Amino acid sequence: MNFTLLFTLMALVHVLLIVGVSIRIIMVRLPVSTSLAWMTLIFFLPLGGVAAYLLLGEKRLGSRFSARSRAVYERYERWLKEVPEEIRSDPQRLSSQGQSLNRLAATTVHLPALCGNRLELLDATEPILFSIISDIDQARKFCHLEFYIWNEGGRANEVAAALLRAADRGVTCRVLLDAVGSDRFLKSRLARQLKAGGVEMAVALPVSWSSIFRVRPDLRLHRKIVVIDDTAAYTGSFNLVDPRFFKQDSGVGEWVDAMVRVEGPGVLALNALFRWDWELETGCDLGAQAARIGEIPATRQTGGSDVQVIPSGPGKTHNTIYQILLMAIYSAQEEIVITTPYFVPDDAVTTALLTGAERGIKVTIIVPERNDSRLVHYTCRSYFDDLLSAGVQIFLFKAGLLHTKCVVIDRNVALFGSVNLDIRSFWLDFEVTIGIYDPDFVERLLALQEKYIQNAVEVNLEAWRRRPRRARFYENLTRLASPLL
Incomplete structure (x- = not known):
């Protein structure tokens, strides 16, 4: 057997896989962070990365x-x-x-x-x-x-x-x-x-x-x-x-x-x-x-x-709720209260929340203390350092898996429905939320969120920074995969 020829062919296939699928990723025009994550995965794990991309890389509905x-x-x-x-x-x-x-x-x-x-x-x-x-x-x-x-x-x-x-x-x-x-x-x-x-x-x-x-x-x-x-x-x-x-x-x-x-x-x-x-x-x-x-x-x-009624999902309304969420956050003048079980925002939403807190808006995020997905659990916590440093209040709900999805802005508008504050809900799943423009009913939603806070513990920045190095490593490692989640 000519091992030199075999090695050369394998190297050629390796290069063709990386180059071919990378060109495909570039032409599809995914978000930059997602494109880079896929290309990195394919470079280091060409066979597994290509298979994963063909399965999960593009929004194909048939x-x-x-x-x-x-x-x-x-x-x-x-x-x-x-x-x-x-x-x-x-x-x-x-x-x-x-x-x-x-x-x-x-x-x-x-x-x-x-x-x-x-x-x-x-x-x-x-x-x-x-x-x-x-x-x-x-x-x-x-x-x-x-x-x-x-x-x-x-x-x-x-x-x-x-x-x-x-x-x-x-x-x-x-x-x-x-x-x-x-x-x-x-x-x-x-x-x-x-x-x-x-x-x-x-x-x-x-x-x-x-x-x-x-x-x-x-x-x-x-x-x-x-x-x-x-x-x-x-x-x-x-x-x-x-x-x-x-x-x-x-x-x-x-x-x-x-x-x-x-x-x-x-x-x-x-x-x-x-x-x-x-x-x-x-x-x-x-x-x-x-x-x-x-x-x-x-x-x-x-x-x-x-x-x-605001639907969203791959197709005609693919990013409607995402656009509305960003507009709602940037429109806030006094207060933003968010309840979500899965908190894996993209860069734009993270920046909007940080900007809100830094311009004096009271930003509160309520998430469950324990999550049914360990991957999401660690990825969610990888955002805490930046948010807490900017003045965002984060509460960990202790009385079960908090699954309610609600965003309240300035006590007069709310978004309520099936949408998690994560990349899947923003871009991949078929979702529905309702925009509620009734301050009286919004107060009821705020009262519910306050009840959640009463069953939660607030995350303290100084204590958070003292968490074990192993936890920090897991958080930062899983965050690298967040564009692909």
């Missing part, structure tokens, strides 16, 4: 999904433009920050803030599930549920029972679940019972070995939406789980979540988002079965809150 998205976009855009003036929020009633956020979101997703909504904050598992079950039991036309995770056990099974009762009395029930987040449930006996009982079930973003290099497997549907009869809707951070039966072996305690129940025109926007997601996965157009937003009477208004 030709069928992309074609359906293009086909329905214009129709939904026309539907959204039919929003009548009487349910559009009057910009003069909004704060200056609310006006700016409203304009940006309306420009990017073509859905303005809607007035006349009644909002109810549900901040614990029992009231969340009780309220959803109660609304399902009163449904007359349809029940639409969309979740990242449905996990069997406890009160979550009572939601399934309520859906079976609704289907039995002729109510159309549809459930859309993420293929990865709800993988175990989709294979369960309970899922089969729901299908047999007349509940329509669809799987979002399915993953298979045959498509793994054509469709990026970690692009996930992370939204949490419930819509009942166009009269009530829910959104927030809550997956369809009973915390007493969910990830009990993870060592982080029970998950702590919150949802907002909406009555009024905002329900129609959340239902439109569900219909969009359902059609992209099933090809079934639910538009003919839904009320036209232009035909909704002003009497549908049930409260005094202005709400804006």
Whole structure:
């Protein structure tokens, strides 16, 4: 065997792999930090790095999904433009920050803030599930549920029972679940019972070995939406789980979540988002079965809150929530309070928070003390030094895994939904948040955040700097991978 020739061929393949994929990375125009991270990985681990990049490096949704998205976009855009003036929020009633956020979101997703909504904050598992079950039991036309995770056990099974009762009395029930987040449930006996009982079930973003290099497997549907009869809707951070039966072996305690129940025109926007997601996965157009937003009477208004539904995800609205978050942080004049389970911001968000603190804004970040991901746990803490040095207050929640996602600006606007303050939520997952431009309701969100702080310990800068060298090493090491997370 000619070992010299073999070595030369291996070296040539090594170089071609590095050069070829590096050119591809340059042409795709990923964020600079992400591009450099991928190129570094490929240089040191060419085979593994190339395989990882082909799997996870680009936002590939597949030709069928992309074609359906293009086909329905214009129709939904026309539907959204039919929003009548009487349910559009009057910009003069909004704060200056609310006006700016409203304009940006309306420009990017073509859905303005809607007035006349009644909002109810549900901040614990029992009231969340009780309220959803109660609304399902009163449904007359349809029940639409969309979740990242449905996990069997406890009160979550009572939601399934309520859906079976609704289907039995002729109510159309549809459930859309993420293929990865709800993988175990989709294979369960309970899922089969729901299908047999007349509940329509669809799987979002399915993953298979045959498509793994054509469709990026970690692009996930992370939204949490419930819509009942166009009269009530829910959104927030809550997956369809009973915390007493969910990830009990993870060592982080029970998950702590919150949802907002909406009555009024905002329900129609959340239902439109569900219909969009359902059609992209099933090809079934639910538009003919839904009320036209232009035909909704002003009497549908049930409260005094202005709400804006803001979707985000790979495709047409790929960075909307990210843009709005940055604008919200930079618009703050007095106070920013952030609650998030996963804190892995990019450079732009980190700079915005540091700049806010350094110009005298009170910036507070609440994260869980323990996280279900060790990688995220260490990466999150790698940001603490800079933030604490700039004057940011950081609280570690001790009473479970705090999973609520909420940003409050100056006590008059809030962003509340499924979006984590991390790169995945900014760029990769399909998310939904609601912009809330009602100072009275924002005060309720602040009261909830204050309750979280009462169950948390504040991170002290001097004590933090005395942490072990080993912890610092892990934090800085995992931060190198943050652009790839």
